[in-house]
Amino acid sequence: xxxxxxxxxxxxxxxxxxxxxxxxxxxxxxxxxxxxxxxxxxxxxxxxxxxxxxxxxxxxxxxxxxxxxxxxxxxxxxxxxxxxxxxxxxxxxxxxxxxxxxxxxxxxxxxxxxxxxxxxxxxxxxxxxxxxxxxxxxxxxxxxxxxxxxxxxxxxxxxxxxxxxxxxxxxxxxxxxxxxxxxxxxxxxxxxxxxxxxxxxxxxxxxxxxxxxxxxxxxxxxxxxxxxxxxxxxxxxxxxxxxxxxxxxxxxxxxxxxxxxxxxxxxxxxxxxxxxxxxxxxxxxxxxxxxxxxxxxxxxxxxxxxxxxxxxxxxxxxxxxxxxx
Numbered sequence: 001x002x003x004x005x006x007x008x009x010x011x012x013x014x015x016x017x018x019x020x021x022x023x024x025x026x027x028x029x030x031x032x033x034x035x036x037x038x039x040x041x042x043x044x045x046x047x048x049x050x051x052x053x054x055x056x057x058x059x060x061x062x063x064x065x066x067x068x069x070x071x072x073x074x075x076x077x078x079x080x081x082x083x084x085x086x087x088x089x090x091x092x093x094x095x096x097x098x099x100x101x102x103x104x105x106x107x108x109x110x111x112x113x114x115x116x117x118x119x120x121x122x123x124x125x126x127x128x129x130x131x132x133x134x135x136x137x138x139x140x141x142x143x144x145x146x147x148x149x150x151x152x153x154x155x156x157x158x159x160x161x162x163x164x165x166x167x168x169x170x171x172x173x174x175x176x177x178x179x180x181x182x183x184x185x186x187x188x189x190x191x192x193x194x195x196x197x198x199x200x201x202x203x204x205x206x207x208x209x210x211x212x213x214x215x216x217x218x219x220x221x222x223x224x225x226x227x228x229x230x231x232x233x234x235x236x237x238x239x240x241x242x243x244x245x246x247x248x249x250x251x252x253x254x255x256x257x258x259x260x261x262x263x264x265x266x267x268x269x270x271x272x273x274x275x276x277x278x279x280x281x282x283x284x285x286x287x288x289x290x291x292x293x294x295x296x297x298x299x300x301x302x303x304x305x306x307x308x309x310x311x312x313x314x315x316x317x318x319x320x321x322x323x324x325x
Contacts, residue, residue, distance in 0.1 A: 081295035102276035121211020144205035
């Protein structure tokens with residue numbers, strides 16, 4: 001497995017290199033430039049061509065695109081993602097400032113989704129073709145098909161505006177610093193409820209159906225029939241045999257969810273004004289803030305490639321029958 005892991009790591013280098021080239025070309029060839037966006041509105045009529053060209057030179061945008069990419073790549077070797085065009089702050093500083101908020105939101109939603117999906121999937125597999133199984137399957141398919149932005153708007157309108165039960169803007173209230181310890185964290189909990197629900201329902205629906213399918217494959221195995229023939233009670237069969245073997249593909253799937261813990265959800269964080277990485281990415285794309293977009297794209301690409309490798313290794317760890325050569 002060590003040789004397999006090392007070989008996969010070597011393959012990641014040219015793959016990552018290709019991803020950075022494509023991403024850099026796409027964002028730099030898109031219409032518009034950050035200088036025009038920064039000076040839009042009233043400043044458009046005031047800025048002179050000399051000032052415009054000076055700002056292009058300041059940002060390094062007057063160089064050919066291959067020169068800009070080579071400059072970015074040289075800085076990347078030292079893990080320097082450059083400075084943001086908007087506020088001239090280091091990109092890595094802005095990302096690390098937002099990262100804990102995104103990790104908190106996505107880890108919470110992922111834990112809830114896994115905690116609920118496994119028992120739901122097991123129950124549905126053990127009661128296959130029952131009315132509740134069909135009803136649950138239909139409900140989960142409907143949930144999985146609902147777009148996040150639409151659900152977010154419905155939750156805001158119903159629970160935030162009409163009922164006024166839950167806040168829907170930011171991570172905390174304006175006067176949260178004046179609250180006591182318990183009230184402060186309760187306020188932050190209430191702010192996290194709606195975005196967490198939006199991030200959870202889709203994963204819950206997908207993971208539940210995945211757990212059900214994996215459990216059905218296990219239930220049909222010969223050793224399950226042997227366990228029943230030996231007189232083991234159904235609960236022992238479910239938790240000692242079906243559950244443990246169902247978790248093997250679930251553990252693998254967990255590795256594929258790792259990139260979302262870092263990249264976050266652009267739509268959900270933007271709608272709820274959650275100060276995370278997803279909202280930072282959305283703002284950077286709108287402002288043509290190339291260094292921030294490239295920094296976040298590079299980190300996400302690394303996470304996706306690394307999580308794929310982790311998923312393969314976790315599968316081999318969970319199932320000793322799997323070998324890699």
